[in-house]
Structures are given as structure tokens and as C-alpha cells.
Amino acid sequence: MSPVDGPGIFNPNLPVDRAVTEGRVPPRAEEQIPELHEVDCPAALRDQFEALMARYPDRKSASIPALWLVQQQYGWCTPEGIRQAAAVMRVTPAYLESVASFYDLLHTSPVGAHRIEVCTNISCWMRGGDELLDAFKAAADGDDENFFVTGFECLGACDIAPMASIDQRYYGPLEAAEAGVAIEQLRAGAEVLPDKDQAKRPLAGDTPIPGAGS
Amino acid sequence: MAHELETRILLDHAEDPALATLDGYKRLAGGYSTLERAYKEMEQDEVLKELEDSGLRGRGGAGFSMGKKASFLPRGEMAKYLCCNADESEPGAFKDRELMQRNPHQLIEGIAIAALAADAGHAFIFIRGEYSTQADILDRAVAEAYEAGYLGTNILGCHRDLELVVHRGAGAYICGEETALLDALEGKRGNPRLKPPFPAVQGLYGGPTLINNVETLSNVPRIVAKGADWFKGFGTEQSPGTKVVSVSGGVRRPGNYEVELGIPTRDLIYGLAGGPDPGHEIKAFYPGGSSSPVLTAEEGMDLPYSFEAMAAAGSMLGSGSIIVADDRVSIPHMALRTARFYHHESCGKCTPCREGTNWTVKMLERVVRGEATPMDLDIISSVQQNIMGHCLCVLGDSMAMPVSAMVNKFRPEFERVIANAGAPLGQEEILPILQGVSS
Numbered sequence: 240m241s242p243v244d245g246p247g248i249f250n251p252n253l254p255v256d257r258a259v260t261e262g263r264v265p266p267r268a269e270e271q272i273p274e275l276h277e278v279d280c281p282a283a284l285r286d287q288f289e290a291l292m293a294r295y296p297d298r299k300s301a302s303i304p305a306l307w308l309v310q311q312q313y314g315w316c317t318p319e320g321i322r323q324a325a326a327v328m329r330v331t332p333a334y335l336e337s338v339a340s341f342y343d344l345l346h347t348s349p350v351g352a353h354r355i356e357v358c359t360n361i362s363c364w365m366r367g368g369d370e371l372l373d374a375f376k377a378a379a380d381g382d383d384e385n386f387f388v389t390g391f392e393c394l395g396a397c398d399i400a401p402m403a404s405i406d407q408r409y410y411g412p413l414e415a416a417e418a419g420v421a422i423e424q425l426r427a428g429a430e431v432l433p434d435k436d437q438a439k440r441p442l443a444g445d446t447p448i449p450g451a452g453s
Numbered sequence: 454m455a456h457e458l459e460t461r462i463l464l465d466h467a468e469d470p471a472l473a474t475l476d477g478y479k480r481l482a483g484g485y486s487t488l489e490r491a492y493k494e495m496e497q498d499e500v501l502k503e504l505e506d507s508g509l510r511g512r513g514g515a516g517f518s519m520g521k522k523a524s525f526l527p528r529g530e531m532a533k534y535l536c537c538n539a540d541e542s543e544p545g546a547f548k549d550r551e552l553m554q555r556n557p558h559q560l561i562e563g564i565a566i567a568a569l570a571a572d573a574g575h576a577f578i579f580i581r582g583e584y585s586t587q588a589d590i591l592d593r594a595v596a597e598a599y600e601a602g603y604l605g606t607n608i609l610g611c612h613r614d615l616e617l618v619v620h621r622g623a624g625a626y627i628c629g630e631e632t633a634l635l636d637a638l639e640g641k642r643g644n645p646r647l648k649p650p651f652p653a654v655q656g657l658y659g660g661p662t663l664i665n666n667v668e669t670l671s672n673v674p675r676i677v678a679k680g681a682d683w684f685k686g687f688g689t690e691q692s693p694g695t696k697v698v699s700v701s702g703g704v705r706r707p708g709n710y711e712v713e714l715g716i717p718t719r720d721l722i723y724g725l726a727g728g729p730d731p732g733h734e735i736k737a738f739y740p741g742g743s744s745s746p747v748l749t750a751e752e753g754m755d756l757p758y759s760f761e762a763m764a765a766a767g768s769m770l771g772s773g774s775i776i777v778a779d780d781r782v783s784i785p786h787m788a789l790r791t792a793r794f795y796h797h798e799s800c801g802k803c804t805p806c807r808e809g810t811n812w813t814v815k816m817l818e819r820v821v822r823g824e825a826t827p828m829d830l831d832i833i834s835s836v837q838q839n840i841m842g843h844c845l846c847v848l849g850d851s852m853a854m855p856v857s858a859m860v861n862k863f864r865p866e867f868e869r870v871i872a873n874a875g876a877p878l879g880q881e882e883i884l885p886i887l888q889g890v891s892s
Binding site for chain 2: 249294295296297299300301302303304306307337338341342343344345356360361362364365366392393394395396397398399400404407408409437438441442443444445446448449450451
């Protein structure tokens with residue numbers, strides 16, 4: 240499922256304090272909002288933006304999901320994509336750009352098709368996260384079009400340290416040598432490191448303690 | 454199958470992948486029967502009273518009584534909201550990931566019952582953007598719950614509405630702070646707000662809002678089903694119940710273990726997580742995520758793992774995430790790693806945090822490069838003192854507490870690292886303290 244087609248909807252029977260949700264609107268902000276005919280927004284994309292806005296009491300709440308959608312559509316949060324979202328959402332492009340630039344997973348400059356985030360925080364660092372990041376960088380070197388490799392703050396998977404998030408799925412614990420394997424599998428369009436998929440792991444308490452012999 | 458030290462209540466049947474489906478949840482755990490009873494037979498005050506009596510403390514970090522928090526919401530006809538904080542981003546914490554992945558319906562049922570207690574009509578699960586797999590699982594589970602009539606309009610014919618939206622964040626630690634979470638949910642940059650007013654009075658869209666962690670809300674169905682007294686039968690007097698504890702770092706079997714609060718910390722680290730690799734000793738550990746002051750092994754290993762015991766030892770239980778550092782870990786480097794995280798994640802709104810985290814990183818970098826003097830350690834400590842309590846939220850404090858604990862408790866090691874910069878631990882030569890900047 241993509242980030243944007245989940246269930247849930249705003250219930251109009253329930254009241255919302257409009258005065259608070261709108262906040263202060265800067266003067267002339269209205270003039271900076273592009274009109275729909277000025278942007279070339281595909282109809283399907285527009286429908287998705289509107290479906291997102293319908294999930295919240297206030298349309299602005301759809302900012303982050305809408306930016307996810309722009310990123311999914313264009314590979315990164317392109318100025319044109321942001322303008323399209325802004326035109327449908329009736330906010331200024333500058334507002335959406337300010338939101339996009341705040342969050343680490345939203346990219347405001349071009350990135351490779353496959354996104355690889357390697358955790359380098361405390362637990363992963365102790366177990367070789369820095370070396371893993373270097374190995375991914377070396378394996379993907381010179382192929383910026385296909386790969387975006389970056390160190391990342393704690394991804395919440397210290398149990399499989401050192402680990403990496405590859406196209407939004409978690410893999411670990413990884414040996415530095417497996418970085419090259421993963422890159423080759425991505426190039427070949429094959430399943431990535433099937434044995435290291437976090438989603439397939441049993442509960443830690445149901446596994447033997449390594450080296451304990453029991 | 455589970456180890457005798459574990460008490461699996463939230464993770465009961467979690468080894469069975471079927472638990473993540475509506476049918477499995479109903480079959481294995483008697484799912485949604487509590488929701489049915491609460492909606493059909495119970496009044497708001499009864500649910501609230503059960504939660505207050507249980508003494509359930511928030512599992513997100515602060516440890517505040519969940520029932521009390523819910524009771525702070527004003528009564529009357531107005532839009533009220535419930536937010537489930539699933540932005541688990543604290544280094545060392547990964548328990549909510551496990552709970553959402555393995556038992557999403559338990560959380561949804563908990564949210565629906567808590568919404569009854571808070572009289573909320575809209576609920577949101579704010580999940581961190583990185584947890585894509587778990588968000589997909591939640592999306593599917595929420596869709597199933599809508600389909601079965603446990604969410605939506607006129608739930609089970611009881612004339613109550615509850616809409617639940619899974620909202621994905623996009624990567625920012627600060628959004629785990631409750632007021633920053635509200636800003637992010639309103640579609641803004643995730644900056645914390647000034648408190649008071651607290652979210653219980655003026656939160657999301659200006660309405661009263663109850664914000665609870667995933668694990669806290671996951672506890673709700675069983676408390677309401679089995680009663681406060683049953684719940685208080687686990688754990689200690691001030692820390693009732695069980696806790697899913699994430700253990701990671703220098704242990705042989707890192708993972709999530711659900712235990713009764715108050716068990717010896719040694720049982721968690723050695724008994725369940727397997728202790729350090731053979732031939733190594735544990736030097737120190739963070740008892741409650743990276744923002745808790747580190748405890749040395751001598752200080753902390755034999756303490757009961759409870760909110761009160763960790764607070765008495767000068768640290769905190771926090772989110773219940775133990776990061777173990779064995780004798781191969783250089784504490785100054787670990788302090789730098791910790792400080793870099795908070796520097797990166799500081800939203801920049803408050804000066805003490807924005808500048809304090811920045812300069813702490815620069816000073817610690819000087820320490821590990823050997824360009825610092827012992828006086829710099831005093832300056833690092835004083836900077837931490839000047840961050841604490843001086844910002845809108847506790848992100849700055851979250852760096853200040855562990856860093857100052859490390860500088861204070863491991864000062865000789867810091868001085869040794871300054872003197873022997875660059876040399877691996879154990880192979881240092883004795884060098885003059887001032888090495889010059891050229892290296």
C-alpha cells in the first residue's frame with residue numbers, strides 16, 4: 240500500500256474550530272497560490288490530493304501525505320510537483336516547501352531511484368554501522384541516478400544492528416559484504432536479501448542465544 | 454516457548470502471524486469483545502475510572518498516569534481528539550514497531566476504548582515515516598476494523614462515531630514530542646509549542662486532545678476487560694503492569710522482551726538478552742533510551758527495572774530501552790554519537806537547544822581529536838546545565854542528561870582520550886595533554 244491510499248475519512252458531523260485551524264494568513268498569500276489551470280496537474284494526481292484532504296478536519300493536515308505523493312510521482316519533491324499540490328490544496332508553494340525541507344525523508348533535490356538509509360546511531364555504530372555505510376557507498380559509487388545512499392539517525396531497529404532501510408524496508412543484521420550483494424540485487428530487479436528482511440524475523444525471545452549452546 | 458523471565462501479555466500469541474489479522478485477533482486473543490462490552494454496557498466514567506485505578510503509566514517516556522491524563526480533558530459538546538504517538542524515534546527504542554507489526558488490532562481496540570474514555574470523535578495514529586512496513590499493516594488492520602463496524606459511524610449501533618486515520622510522518626525525531634506531533638499532524642513543520650496550554654485543554658486543531666504512546670494504548674483493552682486489580686497484580690506498586698523492553702547494543706541476543714516492571718535489570722540484560730560477547734564486560738548502559746543518563750554496570754545492574762528505582766538512581770526508565778556498552782566502547786565517542794543525534798534533530802526553535810547541541814558536538818569532536826583540555830570538560834558540563842529546563846520541549850535536556858552523566862562518571866576516560874587521541878583503546882601511549890591543533 241502506498242502512503243496515500245489508507246482508510247479513514249473526516250466526519251463532517253463533528254465540529255471543528257475554524258478560527259484556530261486556519262491560523263494567521265500572511266497578507267498577499269492568496270495571490271501566491273497558483274491556479275489549477277496554471278499548473279499541469281494530472282487528473283489522477285489531483286483526485287488523490289483531494290482524497291487526502293478529505294481524511295482530515297483541516298485541509299492543511301494533508302501536507303505531509305501530499306508531499307509523499309509528489310515524491311512518489313516525480314521521484315523527489317520537485318518545484319513543479321509542489322506547485323501542483325499547492326494549487327489543489329489552496330496553500331502557497333512556499334508553505335509546502337517549508338514543510339518538505341523540515342523532514343528528512345522528503346527530498347527537495349534530485350535523488351537516486353533506490354533510497355538506502357544506513358543507521359549510524361548508537362546501537363548500530365557499536366556493531367559496525369559506519370563500515371556498513373561505507374560499503375554501501377562504495378558499492379553504489381558513480382551510479383547516482385539509481386542509488387541514493389545516506390547515513391541516517393536511529394531507524395528504530397536496534398535489534399537487527401547494523402541495519403539499513405532499502406526502499407522503505409528494513410534489513411539486518413548486515414555484514415559489510417552484503418551491501419554489494421544488495422546493490423546487485425537492486426540492479427537486477429531481484430528480491431533484496433530475503434534472509435535479512437526484518438518483517439520475517441521471529442520474536443527475539445523465541446530464538447536461541449548465539450553462542451550459549453542451548 | 455517464551456523464557457521464564459518473560460511475561461507476555463501485550464505480546465501474547467505474537468509469535469503467530471495470524472494475530473495481525475482481524476480473524477486471528479478474535480480467535481487467538483478474544484479480540485474486540487472488550488470494545489463491544491465497553492461501547493454497549495459502560496459509561497465514559499466507568500472506563501475512565503478503570504484506567505485511573507489501574508495506575509497505568511505512560512510508556513512513551515514521561516511515565517505520567519494515563520487515566521489521569523484522560524481525565525484532564527474538559528467535558529461537553531466540542532470536537533475532541535485522540536492521537537496515538539507512534540513516532541518512536543528515540544535511539545534504542547523499537548518496541549512500538551514490534552507491537553504494531555505483530556498486534557495492530559490490539560492497538561486499534563485500545564484507541565477505540567480510550568476514545569470512549571476521552572469522548573473523542575477523531576483519532577489519529579501518527580507513525581514515523583520510516584516504519585513503512587508497519588504503517589501498511591496498520592492501514593490494512595484499520596480497513597478491516599472499519600469493515601467489521603468497530604470504527605466509523607454509529608459503532609455497533611451505539612450511536613457513537615469514531616474515525617481513525619493512520620498518518621505517516623516523514624522523518625523527524627522531534628515529532629515524537631507531543632506538541633510537535635500536533636503541529637506535524639496539522640501539516641506544519643514539527644516545532645514544539647509553548648505549554649501551557651497543555652494538549653488536554655488545547656491540542657490538535659485547538660480542541661482538547663489526548664495523546665498516548667502505542668504501548669500505553671495497547672494496554673487499554675486488557676485493563677478494561679480484566680480490571681484494574683488484575684493489572685496491578687503485575688509489576689511494582691508505583692510501576693504496575695508489564696513493559697516491553699528493547700535491549701540492544703553490546704548484547705548477544707538484542708530484541709524486545711516483555712517483562713513485569715521491577716524485575717532485576719541484570720535479568721533483562723544477562724538472562725534475556727544474553728549478556729555481552731564472551732570475554733567482554735559491560736561498562737555502562739542507558740536504561741531508558743539515549744536520553745536517559747547512563748548508569749555504570751556497578752550502579753545499575755542490580756536495580757529493579759521500574760520507574761521509581763531508575764529515578765532514584767538519577768536516571769529514568771523513559772521509553773524502556775536499554776542500550777548496553779561493553780568494554781570495547783569508548784565513552785567519549787559514544788557521547789559524541791549521542792550529541793550528534795540531538796544536534797541533527799534539534800528543530801532550532803529554542804536557542805539553548807539549537808546552540809547548545811551544536812557547541813557540544815564541536816567540543817566533543819575536539820575531545821576525540823585530542824585538541825581539548827580538561828577545562829573543556831568543565832565547559833561541556835556547564836553547557837549541559839544551561840540547556841536543561843530552558844527550552845519549550847525536552848529535546849535539549851535529552852542530550853544534556855546523558856552527556857553530562859558520561860562526562861561526570863567517566864571523566865578519567867575522557868581525559869585519557871584527550872591525551873591519547875587517535876590511538877585505539879588499550880593501546881594508548883602517554884602523550885602530553887596539549888597536542889597542538891595540527892593533528
